[in-house]
Amino acid sequence: MERFVIIGAGAAGIKAAERIRKMEDDAQITVISIDDQVHSRCMLHKVLGKERTEKGINFVPENFFEVNKIRFIDTEAVTRVDTKKQEVTLACGAFVPYDKLLLATGSAYVVPPIPHFREAGNVFGFRDLSDARAIQTALDTYGKNVFIVGSGLVGLDAASALTHLGGKVTIAEMADRVMPLQTDAYAASVYQAAFEKAGCKFKLGVSANDSVVDDNGNIIAVQLSNGESIPCDFIIVAAGVRPKVDFLKDSGIEIERGIGVNEFLQTNIPNVYAAGDVTGLSGVWPDAMEQGKTAAMNMCGAVLEYEKPYPFKNTSNFYGITMLSVGKLDDKEEGVKICTHKGKDSYKKAFIKDGKLQSILIQGDISNTGIYLYLIRKQIPLGDLSEKVFNLSFADFYGYNENTGAYEFAG
Numbered sequence: 001m002e003r004f005v006i007i008g009a010g011a012a013g014i015k016a017a018e019r020i021r022k023m024e025d026d027a028q029i030t031v032i033s034i035d036d037q038v039h040s041r042c043m044l045h046k047v048l049g050k051e052r053t054e055k056g057i058n059f060v061p062e063n064f065f066e067v068n069k070i071r072f073i074d075t076e077a078v079t080r081v082d083t084k085k086q087e088v089t090l091a092c093g094a095f096v097p098y099d100k101l102l103l104a105t106g107s108a109y110v111v112p113p114i115p116h117f118r119e120a121g122n123v124f125g126f127r128d129l130s131d132a133r134a135i136q137t138a139l140d141t142y143g144k145n146v147f148i149v150g151s152g153l154v155g156l157d158a159a160s161a162l163t164h165l166g167g168k169v170t171i172a173e174m175a176d177r178v179m180p181l182q183t184d185a186y187a188a189s190v191y192q193a194a195f196e197k198a199g200c201k202f203k204l205g206v207s208a209n210d211s212v213v214d215d216n217g218n219i220i221a222v223q224l225s226n227g228e229s230i231p232c233d234f235i236i237v238a239a240g241v242r243p244k245v246d247f248l249k250d251s252g253i254e255i256e257r258g259i260g261v262n263e264f265l266q267t268n269i270p271n272v273y274a275a276g277d278v279t280g281l282s283g284v285w286p287d288a289m290e291q292g293k294t295a296a297m298n299m300c301g302a303v304l305e306y307e308k309p310y311p312f313k314n315t316s317n318f319y320g321i322t323m324l325s326v327g328k329l330d331d332k333e334e335g336v337k338i339c340t341h342k343g344k345d346s347y348k349k350a351f352i353k354d355g356k357l358q359s360i361l362i363q364g365d366i367s368n369t370g371i372y373l374y375l376i377r378k379q380i381p382l383g384d385l386s387e388k389v390f391n392l393s394f395a396d397f398y399g400y401n402e403n404t405g406a407y408e409f410a411g
């Protein structure tokens with residue numbers, strides 16, 4: 001009976017476990033996780049804001065492990081992987097042997113090297129259920145003035161939840177706009193206005209570069225690069241992540257941007273695969289799931305390449321305003337034609353290069369946007385259709401042959 005061990009119970013790890021069970025009825029499957037329950041990080045803000053229970057963000061049925069005959073070792077960290085003996089070591093000292101191993105440990109937040117940030121007791125990240133619990137306690141212990149470093153998706157998720165709980169939130173962002181990787185100036189201003197209406201304050205185009213601590217070593221104010229000092233009760237850092245690979249020291253597994261993998265999601269070590277955020281290939285939920293599935297199939301003997309993720313694909317929804325952004329949104333890139341459309345409740349911007357759709361930003365109604373993903377993925381020449389880029393449908397590309405790059409119609 002083959003022994004499959006999966007480290008990580010996030011999108012990639014759970015999807016992989018489910019797929020292995022579908023393919024191998026007899027396999028022994030073990031999932032190991034530091035988390036004490038399966039949960040969706042995308043919904044973490046709902047728990048922080050007390051809009052959902054912890055159980056309410058579990059994305060598998062309660063009897064998932066039982067039904068699928070999967071051994072779930074929760075609340076336990078893997079501290080070492082011995083690729084020669086083919087076994088992993090748990091923090092409690094136990095060993096778990098494997099025939100095939102999947103590394104799906106995601107990423108960890110980075111605390112920026114600002115004086116006192118790495119030692120203070122009142123600096124938190126926002127990545128796991130345990131972080132959401134710690135931040136809720138911090139509101140009671142330290143107070144309601146929260147300083148958030150970074151206005152990306154994670155920083156804004158935390159801000160929306162905290163304002164919901166009556167927190168007084170200030171967000172510092174080095175770029176000149178919120179969610180700089182996913183917005184342009186206009187889309188950012190729409191989101192910023194919605195957050196300001198809810199009570200958030202923004203400090204844009206500045207960095208936090210120093211802090212003031214009290215006698216207990218807790219930070220009571222953050223110094224900004226423009227000379228301002230912002231008093232605060234505690235801090236949330238949302239300014240970057242790194243792959244969680246500390247436990248792989250001396251394993252022989254190669255680490256590049258994340259864990260190095262080939263097109264089949266195999267590492268340089270036989271029988272060891274990796275999927276999800278930890279590979280550094282992408283940082284979004286659907287890609288992690290897809291990679292978990294592909295890795296699992298390859299672990300079961302298939303030979304399947306993973307689908308290259310869309311660059312910078314992201315969807316968000318704050319205060320009922322949805323947004324989709326795919327690709328690099330660089331207004332200044334040479335040779336790029338930009339088309340924009342501002343409706344009453346929607347904003348659209350398309351970046352076309354060499355007659356092909358390169359990137360898209362849509363804020364407001366993001367239904368029927370599959371066509372744009374298709375055009376970006378397949379790099380289909382738009383021809384005259386670029387004139388009506390915001391009114392396209394799949395029917396416009398009927399007969400297009402992806403292999404020949406020509407339109408072919410029967411008859």
Ligand SMILES: Cc1cc2nc3c(=O)[nH]c(=O)nc-3n(C[C@H](O)[C@H](O)[C@H](O)COP(=O)(O)OP(=O)(O)OC[C@H]3O[C@@H](n4cnc5c(N)ncnc54)[C@H](O)[C@@H]3O)c2cc1C
Pocket residue numbers: 007008009010011012013032033034035040041042043044045076077078079104105106107126127128153154157244247275276277278282283284285286288315316
């Ligand atoms: C606040 C927040 C909001 C987000 N919102 C969105 C969104 O709206 N849309 C979107 O597409 N993406 C979003 N993301 C990103 C998305 O959550 C990730 O891309 C996705 O969770 C990655 O899945 P994963 O399985 O690779 O890793 P993770 O979900 O991070 O899971 C990693 C697992 O590994 C376990 N683990 C780590 N180290 C060890 C160890 N040493 N031993 C044992 N277990 C270990 C962890 O306990 C965890 O179970 C968000 C992320 C955050 C933090």
